[in-house]
């Protein structure tokens with residue numbers, strides 16, 4: 001068995017779904033289980049509808065709902081069998097009926113909770129998985145739909161839920177694995193339900209994570225992440241186009257890149273795969289013949305020090321100075337307790353004798369945190385910063401990497417340098433306006449020559 005996950009752009013239109021169908025069909029012998037994301041930008045649209053509803057923009061919310069329904073109908077009706085058209089219409093009626101009710105409820109309550117955000121954002125994958133199942137039948141496959149909420153069990157940290165592995169694995173092995181022996185199973189990514197049966201989600205970009213939970217749960221031989229790029233590239237193509245494809249990379253390197261912003265893979269994806277040692281492949285659904293990136297337990301020997309450059313935009317830098325001459329005992333603890341209390345993850349930290357600088361990527365609860373910190377420290381913040389992160393298992397064995405970084409970035413103001421505790425990354429902060437220049441200079445420095453065994 002293999003798991004094949006298709007992201008939003010891979011199922012955004014009739015033509016895209018047709019490409020997906022032919023990719024899956026060609027692998028029927030490997031007993032594929034397909035995990036699909038919401039079609040195109042559906043998740044963003046659902047969240048916008050929720051925001052409009054809760055803020056009293058009822059007409060706008062209803063217009064957007066109608067548009068979203070028309071989009072789903074338009075992009076699937078030409079790839080349905082005659083006798084499945086009524087079923088598709090029933091699915092749309094049912095889901096959009098529920099959505100309209102939900103939106104009405106938000107308007108009355110005037111408040112969005114994490115639980116209600118999950119209820120609405122889950123509709124993208126609920127719809128796409130049901131419709132793609134019907135489309136697969138049109139393309140001659142024996143497809144069966146499974147509602148992921150019946151098999152992916154999570155805790156109740158809505159919008160960022162963590163899977164409960166034993167329960168999920170048991171259901172996947174009991175329900176999905178036997179079905180996949182005879183049919184092509186189609187499931188939605190991103191969604192699950194709590195033990196009490198309430199709809200939850202694994203966080204934005206979470207369909208990759210679903211694919212790997214499913215892969216581990218059914219004992220798949222491979223997990224394939226099909227997306228809109230040729231694989232893991234040496235730089236984020238939205239910042240620096242034309243990077244090299246990384247042919248093979250280790251789980252540890254891929255996890256680090258994902259954590260530091262390489263959106264092509266959700267950071268948690270590798271966790272179940274490592275546990276069961278299942279290789280993960282990143283592949284391009286528009287160019288299925290490109291061999292992609294293979295993520296495996298051990299990195300193959302490579303002549304380059306760096307495998308790829310990741311970056312995270314919209315970072316806030318927080319500088320905290322002790323109001324005493326030296327940092328007092330317990331100073332760091334008090335700082336981190338504040339961030340912890342407001343569930344705000346800290347990405348990078350650096351300390352000096354009297355000050356601490358750290359970065360966060362979600363400033364939603366920063367005002368409350370700052371109020372606490374100001375009771376015992378002087379604090380200022382800087383927005384529009386970016387983290388740049390060089391990743392490669394060779395960084396720790398190659399002398400002079402940081403020297404090369406500073407030489408390449410001579411005329412850029414580099415902040416907060418840190419060699420991560422994992423020893424396979426070197427990261428630092430620059431102003432977002434310097435990001436493209438920074439990545440360009442680093443790419444020239446570290447990828448002017450590439451080892452053909454590892455890079456394309």
Ligand code: ADP
Nearest residue numbers: 007008009227229231232233235236262263264
């Ligand atoms: P999907 O909808 O298939 O899950 P995503 O948009 O989540 O796709 O992820 C794919 C995108 O990740 C690419 O289009 C690319 O812009 C971005 N990306 C960021 N960093 C990298 C990288 N190092 N290599 C490849 N893609 C990257």
Ligand code: ASP
Nearest residue numbers: 037043190204205206207
């Ligand atoms: N549809 C979800 C999102 O947009 C999950 C995913 O695409 O992976 O975040």
Ligand code: MG
Nearest residue numbers: 007205263264
């Ligand atoms: Mg994604």
